[in-house]
Amino acid sequence: MNIPPPVRADDKYRDLLREVHSREDIPETWKDTPIESFMMAQNFGWPIAATGKVELLIATCIEFRYSLPIPKMYAYVIRRASGRVIGSEFSVGYTLSQGVRYLIIIGHNDCGMSKVYEKAPLVVQAFMDQGWEKEAAEEYVKKQVTRHAISDELEALHEEYLRLRSVFRKLVIAPLFVCLHDSKLYIPSWLSQTQDEQATNGTVPNELIRTLP
Ligand SMILES: [Zn+2]
Incomplete structure (x- = not known):
């Protein structure tokens, strides 16, 4: 198994x-919230006590490491x-309806989606092995690769963080970056510049909602 360096x-x-x-x-706004408990569990092995009141949604990569x-x-x-x-906004909305108030999004180093263009032929082949015709598989993969590709893991996290803040204006969102080498969480340096600019009031533009996939 390929584990990247720290x-x-x-x-x-x-x-x-x-x-x-x-x-x-840990930033003050995250103290005494499930975000803090999660970070302490991940980085220091503190036990998490589930209260049965679920206020946290975690979004991260499918990465098996x-x-x-x-x-x-x-x-x-x-x-x-x-x-x-992106593409799972309904899932977020559902969890909000169930009491979620905090969202942690976790990026990581060595993400396959930063190399997805070069892996596309293998993905096409995988669909063909499932009975897809070559042309249909290529067309589908071409469309999806464009949607899924990222050029840089940390930059993609930043963009998604800003996008989510404009779509979900009351949700407390914590962007974190995990090192695959030792599973330690880091805080992006850009967070301190963007922390206080969230528009918590106002209406989310209809146009923005209609363009969600
Ligand atoms: Zn990944």
Whole structure:
């Protein structure tokens, strides 16, 4: 199995990710929320006590090298390629109707969706092996690859974070980045610049809603 090196050792991430050494490194707005409990469980092995009151939704990649450290009765979970929620807004809305108030979106290094163009022929073949005709499989994969591809994992997380804040204006959204090497969570450095700009009032433009896939 291919486990990438720690992001800490990668120059690419040096100034882009903040380490979480202790509870003090967690932003104030996340303290005493399920976001904090999740981060403490992931980075320090603190046990999570499920209260039965589920207020957290976690969205992350389908990646098999990462598993969530949560018990049952603690969180709703959406797992999709790249971890972006786009196309699953109804699922988010449903969880909101059930009492969710916090969303954690987790990006990770070495994501397959950053290399999906080069993997597309294999995906086409996989569909053909399921009985799809070549032309139909190619057309489908071409369309989906465009939707699913990301150029950079951390940048894609940033874009999705900003997009989600404009669609879900009352939800507290925590963008996190997990290192596949040791499953430690990091906080993107750009978060401190964008934290206070969320439009919590006003109407979400109809046009934005209609363009959701
Ligand atoms: Zn991934």
